[in-house]
Amino acid sequence: MLEDGSVYGGEARGSFKETVCEIVFNTSMTGYVEILTDPSYAGQGIVMTYPMIGNYGVSEKDFESSRLQPCAFLVHELCSTPSNFRNEMTLEELLIKYDIPCVSGLDTRSIVKRLRESGTMRGIITADISDKDGLMEKIKAYRQEKLVESVTADKPTVLSGGDGAKIALMDFGTKRNIGNSLVQRGCAVTVYPALTTAEEIIKASPDGIMLSNGPGDPSDCVSIIKEIKKLYDYGIPTFAICLGHQLMALANGGETERMKYGHRGANHPVKFIHEDRTYLSSQNHGYMVNGKGLPSNAEINCINVNDSTVEGIVYHGKPVFTVQFHPEANSGPRDTSFLFDRFLKMVREGRYDD
Numbered sequence: 001m002l003e004d005g006s007v008y009g010g011e012a013r014g015s016f017k018e019t020v021c022e023i024v025f026n027t028s029m030t031g032y033v034e035i036l037t038d039p040s041y042a043g044q045g046i047v048m049t050y051p052m053i054g055n056y057g058v059s060e061k062d063f064e065s066s067r068l069q070p071c072a073f074l075v076h077e078l079c080s081t082p083s084n085f086r087n088e089m090t091l092e093e094l095l096i097k098y099d100i101p102c103v104s105g106l107d108t109r110s111i112v113k114r115l116r117e118s119g120t121m122r123g124i125i126t127a128d129i130s131d132k133d134g135l136m137e138k139i140k141a142y143r144q145e146k147l148v149e150s151v152t153a154d155k156p157t158v159l160s161g162g163d164g165a166k167i168a169l170m171d172f173g174t175k176r177n178i179g180n181s182l183v184q185r186g187c188a189v190t191v192y193p194a195l196t197t198a199e200e201i202i203k204a205s206p207d208g209i210m211l212s213n214g215p216g217d218p219s220d221c222v223s224i225i226k227e228i229k230k231l232y233d234y235g236i237p238t239f240a241i242c243l244g245h246q247l248m249a250l251a252n253g254g255e256t257e258r259m260k261y262g263h264r265g266a267n268h269p270v271k272f273i274h275e276d277r278t279y280l281s282s283q284n285h286g287y288m289v290n291g292k293g294l295p296s297n298a299e300i301n302c303i304n305v306n307d308s309t310v311e312g313i314v315y316h317g318k319p320v321f322t323v324q325f326h327p328e329a330n331s332g333p334r335d336t337s338f339l340f341d342r343f344l345k346m347v348r349e350g351r352y353d354d
Contacts, residue, residue: 013078057086058089159190169212198234266280321346
């Protein structure tokens with residue numbers, strides 16, 4: 001049941017329990033394991049637009065974090081007989097293992113049309129709709145609070161692998177492949193909890209800083225924004241993705257706003273303005289930088305082809321650039337993975353050069 005009162009029936013699957021959350025949709029055809037383990041989905045129930053989910057099973061090697069992150073998973077058909085040589089368990093077994101409720105048999109096209117027309121809504125997953133007024137009260141009372149704190153690391157962690165450039169990865173809900181993309185390029189990566197102070201990062205003398213993706217409204221991260229501003233002023237080369245992109249804009253006087261239904265999928269076209277070239281990207285966000293209030297040295301260098309929203313910013317005079325999409329792209333296209341190489345070039349040279 002959505003907060004506008006619309007009701008959709010299906011079959012209880014997974015670890016079913018009554019759950020209130022924000023309902024969003026994802027248009028990806030594959031990558032459901034990566035989606036389910038993406039910390040940016042904390043506090044949300046995901047409607048998958050592709051009609052059959054689970055057909056290639058589950059491999060825990062595809063996890064983007066240590067556990068499943070959404071509150072619920074909503075599909076049209078949940079495949080119970082997967083076929084893949086990497087398969088370790090069915091998708092339903094995975095949902096049960098991590099205590100995630102699921103509903104299958106839903107008219108997902110109808111739900112997504114409703115969300116596209118009316119915008120993202122809160123909703124409740126329940127087996128009893130006899131007391132609609134009571135359910136509506138639960139929906140209206142639901143609030144998302146401290147989502148970043150709920151998914152960040154407990155303590156600093158050094159990733160095994162590279163011994164090259166020292167990179168401080170700020171974990172606001174990072175996907176594993178962000179760290180992996182740096183380690184594969186020879187970097188020595190230390191993952192820091194979201195509430196780590198700028199002074200602690202500076203004391204560690206990193207060669208570069210990576211600001212990660214994460215869940216929720218960026219404007220809620222007041223203390224984190226203050227620390228990012230300190231890091232920006234200090235001048236360590238910085239690359240930010242998704243939530244990190246939004247937080248950097250807020251730290252420099254920019255504005256963010258809630259999108260009508262967000263960008264969640266693996267096929268979003270992003271135009272690099274100076275290159276006059278468009279790349280496909282993986283995206284997962286419900287908020288955006290709206291371009292207002294940015295400092296004079298901030299240049300919007302990437303836009304979304306579908307709706308012209310801001311997808312990338314370069315801060316001239318500072319070794320800092322940010323993107324809204326996911327260049328590490330698990331799951332999704334790897335068109336923009338070159339941005340990690342551009343970041344490391346900036347680390348070596350101390351300036352951004354596209």
